[in-house]
Amino acid sequence: MQNNNKASLxxxxxxxxxxxxxxxxxxxxxxxxxxxxxxxxxxxSKHFDLSADQWGxxxxxxxxALAVLDIPGSVWSDRYGGGWKRAxxxxxLVLGYTLISLLSGFxxxxxxxxxxIALRVGVNLGAGWGEPVGVxxxxxxxxxxxxxxxxxxxHTGYPIGALLSGLVASFVIATFGEDxxxxxxxxxxxxxxxxxxxxxxxxxxxxxxQLYIDIAAKGMTAPNSAPSSNVKGEAWKSFKATxxxxxxxxxxxxxxxxxxxxxxxxxVLPAYLYNILGLSLAESAxxxxxxxxxxxxxxxxxxxxxxxxxxxxxxxxxxxxxxASVGAFYFANSMTIVIVVQLLFGxxxxxxxxxxxxxxxxxxxPSATSTANGIITTAMFIGGGVAxxxxxxxxxGGGGWTSLGGYTVCFFVMAGCALGGACLQLFSHRPARLxxxxxx
Numbered sequence: 001m002q003n004n005n006k007a008s009l010x011x012x013x014x015x016x017x018x019x020x021x022x023x024x025x026x027x028x029x030x031x032x033x034x035x036x037x038x039x040x041x042x043x044x045s046k047h048f049d050l051s052a053d054q055w056g057x058x059x060x061x062x063x064x065a066l067a068v069l070d071i072p073g074s075v076w077s078d079r080y081g082g083g084w085k086r087a088x089x090x091x092x093l094v095l096g097y098t099l100i101s102l103l104s105g106f107x108x109x110x111x112x113x114x115x116x117i118a119l120r121v122g123v124n125l126g127a128g129w130g131e132p133v134g135v136x137x138x139x140x141x142x143x144x145x146x147x148x149x150x151x152x153x154x155h156t157g158y159p160i161g162a163l164l165s166g167l168v169a170s171f172v173i174a175t176f177g178e179d180x181x182x183x184x185x186x187x188x189x190x191x192x193x194x195x196x197x198x199x200x201x202x203x204x205x206x207x208x209x210q211l212y213i214d215i216a217a218k219g220m221t222a223p224n225s226a227p228s229s230n231v232k233g234e235a236w237k238s239f240k241a242t243x244x245x246x247x248x249x250x251x252x253x254x255x256x257x258x259x260x261x262x263x264x265x266x267x268v269l270p271a272y273l274y275n276i277l278g279l280s281l282a283e284s285a286x287x288x289x290x291x292x293x294x295x296x297x298x299x300x301x302x303x304x305x306x307x308x309x310x311x312x313x314x315x316x317x318x319x320x321x322x323x324a325s326v327g328a329f330y331f332a333n334s335m336t337i338v339i340v341v342q343l344l345f346g347x348x349x350x351x352x353x354x355x356x357x358x359x360x361x362x363x364x365x366p367s368a369t370s371t372a373n374g375i376i377t378t379a380m381f382i383g384g385g386v387a388x389x390x391x392x393x394x395x396x397g398g399g400g401w402t403s404l405g406g407y408t409v410c411f412f413v414m415a416g417c418a419l420g421g422a423c424l425q426l427f428s429h430r431p432a433r434l435x436x437x438x439x440x
Contacts, residue, residue, distance in 0.1 A: 011218050012146065015211040019141035020150060022199045023134050024157040026094055029188045029195075030127050030134070031161025032168075033101050036184050037062060037120060038266040039169040039285045042274045043181050045401075046281070048113045052271070052401050056392015058117060059267060064385030065121040066128030067378045073129035074374025075239055077136070078367060082223075086137040086370075087203035090130060091196045097126030098189040105185030128381055132373035135357045139369065141211065143220035145307070147361060151354035152303025159295030159350045162266075166289030173282040224366030238368045247363040248372050250424045252379035254315065255356045257421030259383030260390070261326055261414045262349060265291075267391045268410045269329075269342075275401045277335065290339050291346030298351035303358065311359045312425045318348040318355075319422020327415035330408055353380075359428075 037044070038059070045055045077089050104110045104119035135151065142150035165184075172183045212222040242248060266288070274284040306314040325345040332338045356376050364372035391410050398406020 009146070009149070011220075012142070013211050013214045015207050016142050016150070018202065020138060020153060022195065022202070023090075023138045023141075024154050025191075025195055026090060026130075026134055026199075027154060027157030028161040028164070029094065029098060029192055030130060031158040032165050033098065033123055033161075033188050034063075034066070034127055035162040035165040035266065036169060038263075039165045039270060039288065040181055040184070041267065041270050042284055043169075043173065043178060043281050045271075046178070047181070048116075051396065052406070053389070053392040053396040056267070056389040056395075058113075059388030059392070060385050061117060062120045062124055063263065063381065063388060065124035066131075066384060067381030069125055069129040070132055070377040070381065071239065071371070071374045074132045074136075074370040074377075077133050078238075078370045082136060082140045082369065084203045084205050084208045086133060086140065087199055089133045090137060091200045093126050093130040093133065094192050095189075095196050097123045097130065098192040100126070101185050102189040105182045107182060110182065128377065132370050132377045135354075135373045135377075136361075136370040139357075139361050140223045141208070142223070143215045143218075144223060145220050148303040148305075148307035148311075148355070148358050149300075151358050151361075152299045152301075152351070155303070155350060155354040156296045156299040158353070159292035159299065159346070162295070163289050163292040166286050166292075170282045170286035173285065178281060223369075238365070239371055242364055242368045242371050243375060245363050245372075247428045248360050248375060250428045251315075251356050251359045251363075252375050254319070254421040254424045255353075255376050256379040256383035256386075257417040257424075258319070258322070258352055258356075259380045260387045260417045261322060261421075263384040263387035264391050264410060264414045264417075265326065265329075265345070265349070267388050268395070268407060271395070271401060272407050273338070276404055276407060277338070287335070287338070291342035291349055294343045294346035295350035298347040298349070299354060302348065302351035303354045306355050306358060311355055311362070312428050315352060315355055315359075315425045316422050318352050319418055319425070321348045322352075323415045323418035323422070326418060327411060329411040356380075 041055060041059070044050070044058075045052075050058065073089075077086065100119055100122040104116065104123065110116040110119050135154070138150055138154045139147055168184050168187060169181070173181055176183055215222040270284045270288040273279045273287055274281060279287060302314055302318060322345070325341060325348070328341045328344065329338075332341050357373055360372035360376045361369050390413070394409045394413065395401065395403075395406035398404075398409055400406070
């Protein structure tokens with residue numbers, strides 16, 4: 001895909017920027033609520049007396065919940081309609097899962113491991129459903145020519161949310177003590193409530209109509225946000241057709257393997273810092289999110305670059321980079337090296353997700369954008385569900401929490417997954433409807 005020279009950011013309408021800001025803030029909350037459990041891995045394991053493989057199983061159950069409602073929720077969202085209507089799904093979803101997160105902060109409700117898991121599963125059911133809806137909403141408020149930039153800027157919210165999860169977890173444990181770690185769950189709903197009230201009022205048919213007129217007048221391509229057919233059985237046919245699309249299927253596989261890497265690092269690194277390098281629980285939570293600093297930068301650079309050099313080439317470069325950087329954790333035997341390797345890993349760790357969604361949005365039929373993004377999201381969360389139990393088993397098999405061997409195996413397995421995922425892009429092709437037409 002080539003960037004339209006008429007699509008400078010200075011020509012983007014303010015409605016696009018406001019929608020991006022709102023969806024970006026929603027994404028920060030989504031990331032925070034997911035990642036906070038991973039930052040607390042050593043704390044939760046200590047509190048409930050969990051071994052490495054037991055913690056891996058708990059994390060897997062919680063993370064797999066992210067995949068359950070993505071596809072049916074995305075199909076439902078597409079059938080209802082895109083553009084301004086998409087907010088009707090975002091608002092109740094965000095308020096719902098952040099409220100459940102708030103409830104899990106009360107010891108009376110989450111004092112037992114079973115109830116704690118149930119509440120966090122409830123959070124992730126909504127957060128998983130909300131991701132493809134939010135991604136599609138972002139894409140539908142921006143011209144097609146700047147889709148890579150928009151989704152990249154939107155996704156900078158994830159490393160910011162992940163960074164906040166580490167900082168808040170570290171602050172809460174250091175300030176209120178290990179026994180009050182649940183206080184971290186009070187944050188998201190307080191921010192979400194006023195944000196969702198604003199978004200429900202701002203996302204209107206008239207605004208998006210004016211936006212699309214402005215996009216066309218400036219020589220750019222307005223998104224097609226027409227609802228899919230409501231004929232019985234058409235939604236299932238649309239899903240199967242979308243899944244058969246080679247680019248979407250291969251990118252879903254790439255996404256799954258990359259998520260094993262990303263989630264694996266989130267599972268392994270806090271435990272590695274606490275059990276091997278000897279940091280405190282608060283320090284391990286805070287120092288395990290250093291990679292998010294460069295993650296923010298990477299999400300601005302690589303998705304925008306994919307608008308120019310193409311999605312496939314960009315994903316190949318990022319995949320090789322990720323494999324090399326995560327493998328370099330093998331040499332991370334001091335805090336200096338841990339920080340350097342995290343910063344290198346961070347440059348691509350978060351950057352690939354908006355590119356995956358851009359591939360899906362580029363390749364899907366206009367009425368199946370959210371369905372395509374739902375397939376990508378489901379693949380991602382399956383990988384995220386596999387990672388904790390896999391890493392927990394590898395750590396346990398290598399001697400348990402305090403043995404270096406299991407962590408070393410984890411780093412090299414993750415490097416192999418990153419490289420394998422990138423190789424899938426070699427078999428993809430360029431979407432026909434995005435071919436650049438010759439000038440007359």
